[in-house]
């Protein structure tokens with residue numbers, strides 16, 4: 001008898017399973033939610049390009065998602081994705097990578113992609129640490145956390161990447177956690193369908209290289225925390241900074257329509273071509 005085959009296996013590279021993510025890691029959840037989101041809106045993987053950088057989260061699309069993927073250098077997935085989108089505006093270009101990749105070393109690309117409102121869907125898996133390299137503090141590591149590079153405690157404030165891209169001009173910005181799988185899936189679907197720069201911050205867990213030094217040893221420990229600490233954005237409005245300390249504000253943070261970079265670029269180029277043609281004909 002044939003082995004039963006899960007429907008999502010159309011979206012996942014079966015030949016390299018089982019995957020390499022650590023036990024309890026949030027990356028498997030994000031891959032699952034992403035595959036469900038793509039399937040749910042009937043997005044054809046052959047019409048997509050997924051771009052990632054270097055890190056555990058970067059493995060979600062590459063090699064595991066079954067579409068054309070670019071596994072680029074650390075910090076540069078948005079820069080590569082920008083090039084792909086300019087050359088192939090017909091394709092859906094999705095970036096999935098870690099907070100180190102996107103908000104740390106790649107922070108400048110993030111700002112300018114949001115400012116341009118370029119039509120990319122960027123899903124930043126924020127595990128609050130440099131997971132792949134062994135647990136060094138990232139710009140997203142909360143204050144007070146013990147990591148390999150902050151053995152006494154982290155004295156820096158965590159970078160709020162979602163706030164940054166919102167201010168820079170992104171079309172759609174949301175934040176969810178790996179506990180909120182259904183709203184995250186719907187949010188991904190919305191982002192994939194929205195023209196312009198869409199950014200979802202996915203608060204995720206790294207029990208091995210983040211949790212182990214702060215007493216959160218399993219994926220479940222994190223999920224319980226995510227559930228308890230999360231507060232919907234509409235409830236968070238009106239609360240003071242002190243009241244929001246240690247809370248994770250979840251939900252849609254912004255949704256607006258602004259001119260999109262690649263369309264504008266093509267418009268101005270076509271205008272010039274027409275103008276030159278007319279000049280040559282006269």
Ligand SMILES: Cc1ncc(C[n+]2csc(CCOP(=O)(O)OP(=O)(O)O)c2C)c(N)n1
Pocket residue numbers: 054055056057058073074075097098099100101102125127129130131132133138
């Ligand atoms: C230019 C460059 N700098 C540093 C590194 C080392 N490095 C590889 S992955 C990584 C951090 C990964 O953290 P993140 O992007 O948050 O992904 P995670 O592994 O936590 O999912 C670093 C610093 C590298 N490969 N290239």
